Amino acid sequence: MHSLRGGPEVRQCLLLSCLLLAAWGTGSGQLHYSVPEEAKHGTFVGRIAQDLGLELAELVPRLFRVASKERGDLLEVNVQNGILFVNSRIDREELCGRSAECGIHLEVIVDRPLQVFHVEVEVRDINDNPPLFPMAVKTIRFPESRVLDSRFPLEGASDADIGVNALLSYKLSPSEFFFLDIQTNDEQSQSLFLVLGKSLDREENAEVNLFLVATDGGKPELTGTAQILIQVLDVNDNEPTFPQSIYKVQLLENTANGTLVIKLNASDTDEGSNGEIVYALSSEMSSTIQTKFKIDPTSGEIRTKGKLDYEEKKSYDIHVIASDKGTPEMSGHCKISVKLVDTNDNAPQISITSLSLPVQEDAPLGTVIALISVSDRDSGENGQVTCSLTPHVPFRLVSTFKNYYSLVLDSALDRETTPGYEVVVTARDGGAPALWATASVSVEVADVNDNAPAFAQAEYTVFVKENNPPGAHIFTVSATDADAQENARVTYSLVERRVGERALSSYVSVHAQSGRVHALQPLDHEELELLRFQVSARDAGEPALGGQVTLQVFVLDDNDNAPALLGPEAGVQAAGVSQLLWRSVGAGHVVTKVRAVDADSGYNAWLSYELQPEAGGARSPFRVGLYTGEISTTRALDEADAPRQRLLVLVKDHGEPALTATATVLLSLVDSGQAPKAPSRSRALVDAAGREASLLDVNVYLIVAICAVSSLLVLTLLLYVALRCSAASPTEGACGPGKPVLVCSSAVGSWSYSQQRRHRVCSGEGPPKADLMAFSPSLPQGPDSAEERQQPSESEYLGKKQDHFPLPIHNNGQHIRTGMKE
Template structure:
């Protein structure tokens, strides 16, 4: 068994938990308070912050506010202690009239996050309105011939209060002739009648003064009085009578002006003028009834006058008097109770408040955007309103209270797709036919930084001539950001790295705003053929987003290097060649060779050799190969030839303009017995050259076969590149690509190795290969050269040009490389 002490401990522990649960339930539901009307300023209504589950410290930061429909200054909240108090005078009768229920509906709104609470404050009635009669003095005419128990209807008093405070009791001052009869029926009002208890005698009593007192049921009681002045009339002793004392009529509120309400028919037992009846409204009828209805004095027809509105007045009680023309005139009374029937003549009303705009595109689902209130002045089904929303796929309406809705987010937003939504709320009532009303709100979507800058393509190829001026504009990068404002503000920067021994920023720079890329120094094709780097684009959002683009800058060669002569052997100068030649050698014998290289590439590095005419115009027995630099005899030497031959060889490239170098060759002619070593050395050199050339031709044939097999792939690549946009050229003006052709003697040659030719990555230096096709026009002296070709040259020519078709196949990829591929072809001499 559990002791009572332990049960007490458990109860003490459960009380806080139960209290928290109760507060939580209150915060989720509707909070109700009550306050008496006419309460003084500052009267305590309720601890609204505590009942809604809000902390006092968060009321101000979360923008705690109270909104009420209609009057906004009746109630107020102290943000220091969270107490709801009376701010100004509350008059229940002014606020709600005679409605049984009267309340003030408050919307309590807090932000961050947005929450809405509904608070209803019931206004309780107090007895602050005394009963009031329509008139202060009422004159009643009674004939002396009236029978006992004759009745005269009286207009009761009106009390603006409700309930017990409006429950009236009547008391008539004491009289021997009259007493007061109160008849209670199913109508809201009571029927009062002044009843004759003793016969009247005008000659004895001509006037009787009575006081009618009305007392309400409030505490303390309030009273109202009316003085009844009764005049006793003589002669005409029959009054007009109606077939019923109360007529109940129902009218649609939209009846046309002049519609017949009722035709009264009263009778009088007298004859002649005493039976002629005239109808009129009672003097107690309010002015509002007189503006809405009209009575025909002779026919007793009551017709509508003006427009009736159920929403203004639902019930009209019309007192009618029928007078006869007797002397004195007598009257009969009846009441017409006109009850209006509601029709659907009022469209719903839609109001949108507390907009939380603009809404961020990354707002979570369920975020409250606006508060929507709907109302319809009609009653019953005609006043029942339903709401629909367009569009329905992004937003939805959540009912928070009767006729109160919250517009909330129901789908993911993307400002880049749609930046603004026009949301239309349609309210439709349940009438037949139904009426509707619409209200729209423009929902602007605020941008967040969710898109990185994007380049049109991931890589750009740029051609720039070498020796460009410092600060030359070579290219412009441009990235687009789909975001807005600062989130779309793009800035550019280099992705720094090392280019050999130097930093990338020493070669190029990029303007942060325009994206223009500048070459900071003159570029040298011989030092740097390809500069590959990345440019970063970054927006100004928080956090910033970015992307990179690759630039391949090809440095195009210019003819800025003259041919350089190579020394013929160790210990010799590069500009003079000495050789001993036997006089016994025949025509076409190679006696020496001039070697030269050019640091340029391609066409600018293609060298040709020319033998300058001897002084005095004497013919020389020697000639030089146009592209080989080999010096050979044109005929057999004889004794008439000078023992010392001084030859001047001009080495020239094919650049524009061409650059040249001059080599001096000294030949000593000796008899065959005197220079056997020289001859053997020459023969040995020729044999070695022939062997080397044969080896080169073997590799050449292999290369031709390999290149031929790639022809189809090259054609496909060419077609694809032709369909794509041509690469942009640098602002410094790249040179026009040119096709390099060969001499009549086709040859293959290799250039010296160069350092730092391609800066996109580390790797061994590359060599340049250049092919010459035997289709050039013949230069000066070419006819003699064809006649005097050495066996090795003839062999090379035959091996290189054995088929014109294969020669074109070999040359085709290099043409494509020059004109199409992203990078210039590499040539050497």
């Protein structure tokens, strides 16, 4: 920092004072420098980066910059060495006028992370403005009759500098008639009077030339000179006089136009026209005063003219001349000192800069969002400003310096709850009544991937009929993600696993974008009744988040399997099976039994047996049980019956459409005394290997039937108790009664097993149980009950024998539940 004027000692003193100011500023949390006005371009001000504790290598990467509201081009920083220097001419008088304090406030801003420093650069005054008089030549008319010690006020000079540089002293050129009287009033301002020291004689001296020299207190001192031309007049020897030479008035700055300021009352001891007084404002006053005030020339009333503004100018000095109408005229002078009183007529002003938007929803507490500065042109309490924020927002204001604030994050953000905030900053001054101003900041919350895709349900149950076409759409999964944009873009995939010997992806597929699930091949109920798998949903965030849903695909049965005959009947439908029968048997005698199974389930596997009528229409002495398949006699045989009987049994399921199979049974009627033509060990006319295989199959079936009946009895008892308890105290999730739907049936009164399957069984509580389809064995023969046993009606079959059937199915929303009938 260098001074423009003065010797080496002055420059050393200035340098030392600047260093002391810089050191004091660094320690107090704010840097202070000083620089003289009119310093040359490049003048060193301070090592601002070093004093702020910043590394020189950080200045460019962190976007080091300096901002100033007042003439931002006056000072500049070299980002290579961190030195603050003078960039352009600094004129203190132009920048601050006659204010005692003059400084340039700098905001030093660095990003990544955002930091703000405040620097005050004091602009020191130098003595670069000489005193100036309002007029270079002033003409004063003095009548020769003026008495000694008559006083004439003079306008002093003004100096645009401040302090010592503006402290003026005056000196009047030597004169035998006049001398200069200087008076200092209580405001430290000077009043100059030209005093008559010797009587004038116009006939001897018509004019007197004087020079008034004003010298300021600067080093070096500067001077200003005004010429005073005294014209000696004759005649009117009494001038108007005021009771006071100086009047003091206070006015509110919001005083209305035309308000009376003061009423002057000058007097003149002359008579006639020499005593008539006319008031006028001094022509030497500035044009500003003449636009603010006016005077009535007759009454001497001074009134406001135009709007007064304390922030524009705090005081006015009004010079009034009272002149008489004498010849020559004489005049008197007075000064009215008007001081304005500040009122709260300026609302605060808010400036918001350096916005760091949008804000990540996971931003840490204390993150700086914006810089806010407030100002108020009023003074005192009227200019004291306090700031506040909209209530219930996750932000707060932190005061950094005087009227500077930082808007920082105060609590956690959640974009899914609130995607943005309209933060309103309110600045209120301390006036009465208080004035305020508001400014809003729209804070957008940026999304982060903090929400995983979610399904509406954890599990879905889907029913698909078997033999579907390849690629059939069976279900659509849909997950939602509360995040936005890429973080909410969901893709779907199968959670691969093995289904038996095959991969899950060979059965089903899921579309990555739509979530549509397709069956890749026809499904077979007999091969796969339940396909349970998971679908995964993942978003496109970083890192990606995911969720899963379980699909239970139940393959519904279709009547695609015809009944299959068991035993010897299965392979001899055309040739038939021969059976020996004694003619002596009575009615109701069970001759043989046709056995058949169906690979389907439910009604599709419920078999019925019908005996086809003979071609001749003759009434056959045999019948077949509708659901048992037992062939029995309807009456006693006699000699009229043909010795060879051919019976055609039609086995039909209850599917839509029904599928059938046909069994042919050949009966040979033998008299009681007639020896059989075939070996007695076999009832069927088949070879020995066929008989052994048939007997082996019958033994296996008997064992299976006994085990099945035992298991069914135990399971029936358990389910009966559970359903009784459930009916007495129903609980959430218990299986309620519903319209029963028959699942599976076979020959009643015999034993049969369709195919091994598992169904979900609900008994009120507890895990699902297996449903074993078993049937009671044949009832013993009896002549009185044979017809009732062998030919039950369908209603009797469903009503009396239903406890031997698989359980009814109830569809309750997403789950299949089955239960025993009470």
